Amino acid sequence: MTTGRHAGSRAPGSCAQSAPLVLALLLAGCAVGPDYHTPPLSGTEAPQGWHATLPHHGSRMALAHWWEQFHDPVLTQLVEQADATSPTIAQAVGRVREARASVSTNRAALLPQLKGSGSATRQGGFGGSQFAGGAGGLSAGALNPTLGLGTITTLGAQADASWEIDLFGGKRRSLEGADARLTASEADWHDARVSLAAEVANTYLQQRECEALVDIGAATLSSRQETLQLTERKFRAGFVAPADFAQAQATVGDAVNALEGQRAQCAQGIDKLVALTGLDHDALNGLLSKASAQIPAPPDPGVPDVPAQVLSQRPDVSSAERAVAGASADALASYRSKVRQAVQEVEDALVRLDASERRVDAATMADAQYAKVLEASNARYRLGAGSLLQLEDVRRTALQASQSLAAVKLERAQAWVALYKAVGGGWRDDAPNPHPDHKTTAPTAQGRTHTGSAS
Known part of the structure; x- marks a missing residue:
């Protein structure tokens, strides 16, 4: 009985822990705005046939x-x-x-963001002095046997990665x-x-x-x-x-x-x-x-x-x-x-x-x-x-x-x-592309290619 009560007491905690994830998934379905479709044209804007002689x-x-x-x-x-x-x-x-x-x-805004920083310091002192490296740093000392002086270099590096979910x-x-x-x-x-x-x-x-x-x-x-x-x-x-x-x-x-x-x-x-x-x-x-x-x-x-x-x-x-x-x-x-x-x-x-x-x-x-x-x-x-x-x-x-x-x-x-x-006549598909490194091809008189999910 005790075991049963103990098992039962964990269930609400599990639901509470999973609730944010479920809520996020539900809200993700509420993306901003509907998918785009080409606007329909009325008969006045695009009639069924030409009135002039063809x-x-x-x-x-x-x-x-x-x-x-x-x-x-x-x-x-x-x-x-x-x-x-x-x-x-x-x-x-x-x-x-x-x-x-x-x-x-x-x-790029949809991808994880990586931020980094670094530092470096050099300090000098008298021979026999002891130096301690700072937290997260790497220290190394070198004594000059002639002058009795030494230098120490401290290097530091830090990196953070973040990814903001496109919730809506x-x-x-x-x-x-x-x-x-x-x-x-x-x-x-x-x-x-x-x-x-x-x-x-x-x-x-x-x-x-x-x-x-x-x-x-x-x-x-x-x-x-x-x-x-x-x-x-x-x-x-x-x-x-x-x-x-x-x-x-x-x-x-x-x-x-x-x-x-x-x-x-x-x-x-x-x-x-x-x-x-x-x-x-x-x-x-x-x-x-x-x-x-x-x-x-x-x-x-x-x-x-x-x-x-x-x-x-x-x-x-x-x-x-x-x-x-x-x-x-x-x-x-x-x-x-x-x-x-x-x-x-x-x-x-x-x-x-x-x-x-x-x-x-x-x-x-x-x-x-x-x-x-x-x-x-x-x-x-x-x-x-x-x-x-x-x-x-x-x-x-x-x-x-x-x-x-x-x-x-x-x-x-x-x-x-x-x-x-x-009627938009012009150049063939082999016309020079002003942006050859992009996957969207330039529009031509014979056809156009669109990139993205908006259409």
Whole structure:
């Protein structure tokens, strides 16, 4: 009986000793916040299908290195040169490194902490003196037989290890938030590269259009100079009035004025390409001279029919979604705003592309026909069957047709660039990684890898 009572008296003590452990395990299940899931999108934010006309019934787009599909080696070289030297890209890489350091710091907070300290002292005294080592120390004495003096060295070392249990999961949630911010910074890095490639491509296309307009202006000036020479001969022979001769001179002046203005605009375009690529003027002019005044024709693009497939490829949308994973309700509102903006940009690009395709066909036909009319009017004027006023009117219309054709070709190419930018097109998986020693890979146009348990 006594034994039984003694055994029974130990049971409450055992429960009391194990109670803190049980309580800790129960509280560990109450981690801070629920697991993260990607926010759902409403039909307004990501509709089921595009309203604009899809080229080629929505065939799949080749997003990676889309500028190569122009088959223009100069454009390809300029985009790659800008990506390699851009300060904007370098700043984005710096933000990725900062985010990576934050992940490392938060990950270290989950590991045991080891602290250590050490000390060393040296003391001297007279021979025959006795020294005692301090607690936790190691002492050694050495006497000098000549002077009768001695020295003693005392060394001390101490180490402490501690591990704070992440009882409520706050540190782990901090790590997940830091990892989400790292992935967002990677998406921002990719977004900077996509935007830079689109800006270089648009600037290059504008430069090619400018060169085409210079050629058109030079041809117009040459034609008007020939007309002026013919009119001057007629005037001196008394076949035309002085007003016709003055008008012919005025049209040459107008052509020179327009041509010089166009050349100045092209010079400004060169300056912008220099700023974007880091090339000097001589090197850039050498590149552009390989195919002067040629506006590259874009390939036939395709767009997936489901908006969600497209929006998931945009790095800015991915960055906003990762910000939601690591932040607050404000980030959720920003994410939904990014998605709506993405839908609008894709729709606008599709409308521009569809309209520009039809306009190029119409402008090409108009330019060819007005060229024939101008040729016939020139022949009539040489034979004296037409007036200078009629000839200049036809020439003005033909000039406008040629300029319109160049402009609509530029519009078509830029609409194509805008579409690829809108869907997040950019670099392949083998693009340079700004943080090769981290396991999270850089986002690309074809896919993204996220690290952490927040997704």
